[in-house]
Amino acid sequence: NLTSLGMIFSGTSGAGTFTFTPVSGTAVTSGSVTINAGAATRLVVTGSATQTAGASNSITITAKDASGNTVTTYTGSKNLTFSGATSSTAPVTTPKVTNTAAADIAFGSTTALTFASGTVTTNMKLYNVESAVVAVTDGSISAAGADRLTVAVSASTMTKLAVSLTSPQTNGTAFTGTNTLTAQDAYGNTVTGFNASTNNVTVTNSLGGTVSGLGSGGTNVLNQAGDFTSGVANLTTDGFIYTGTSGAGTFTFTPVSGTAVTSSSVTINAGAATRLVVTGSATQTAGASNSITITAKDASGNTVSTYTG
Incomplete structure (x- = not known):
């Protein structure tokens, strides 16, 4: 009684036969038996x-x-x-x-x-x-x-940029610290294959000065294949420089194709003192006093507040 003995088949389901072979005597093969799948596990x-x-x-x-x-x-x-x-x-x-x-x-x-x-x-x-x-x-x-x-x-195709700039920086000097621009898809994934030579990125600012040190010819445009590595431009290594009026301002990076991004506020300090400027009254009487002021300024005309003592 194979039922009482507990005969079990485990394996591929489907229709098949079972053969019973004695050590001595003739084997016998059953008729077709359909094996259904077991319980879902x-x-x-x-x-x-x-x-x-x-x-x-x-x-x-x-x-x-x-x-x-x-x-x-x-x-x-x-x-x-x-x-x-x-x-x-x-x-x-x-x-x-x-x-x-x-x-x-x-x-x-x-x-x-x-x-x-x-x-x-x-x-x-x-x-x-x-x-x-x-x-x-x-x-x-x-x-x-x-x-x-x-x-x-x-990542999907590049649709936008993400920027991170360190503050403060110094007028007329290459940015220091971690300064990066990243090409991203619509979900914020880095687009590692981004190529600035086919999708130029132009940098502008709210301070009114100029940006240089980027791309071909050291302009304000990232336009070389090597400007981005695995989707990220290292602006510090690229030599990002701002020259102009000091103060707090933002930088906007605009690709030919895709959405522009504007940085958070970056403080630009005056550069090194390169000249002294003397101001006072343009007229005076012989022997009278004329109040004059001497101001240390950098190459862009910003007052160098660190020129003290």
Whole structure:
């Protein structure tokens, strides 16, 4: 009585036969026996292993038994929760999965998907450049280990710039500290392939002075392929210089294609004293006093307040 003995088959489901072979005597093979999948024990996520930030990735979730057979009885609407991908930073945009009602639902929230014969296909959108390992659970069974989908997310096309300038700086002298300009996509990911020779970036300022030391010829334009390395321009290394009226002001970086960015306020201090300026009354009577002022100024005419003592 094979039932009482507890005969069990584990493996690929389908129709097959069983052969019983004695040590002595003739073997016998059964008629065809259909083996159905067992109970669903895990979910498996499949789809493209690469995608661009913000683009759709068609993914399939399949319910499987312990032997890897698709459980066709796993059907109807299931409340799934996705995880394993992070939000982009600028702006913060959470990864999403499209539910049965065609609405995009954020990772970490319940996403209702309707299964047929153990599978469902939908769209997933990831926004942060990373190697995401996408998992899913229905609260009882999950995708874990190799059942998850690993996706390499790459930046989309460049749409904007991000700038960081150190304050204060000195008039007529190359900027010091960390001063960077970064090419970004719509979600704040660095566009590593950005090329300033095909998308020039012009720098202007609110102080009325001039910017130099950049690009070809030391102008106020970043226009060389080497100005950006992996999507980031090191303005300190490039030799960014402001010359003009000292004070607090901002710098605006405008690409030919894409959105311009304006820095936070940067204080420009006077440069080194290069001359003395004498002022006073242009007329006086012989032997009378004339009040005069001597002022130390830099090459741009800014008063050098550090010239003291």
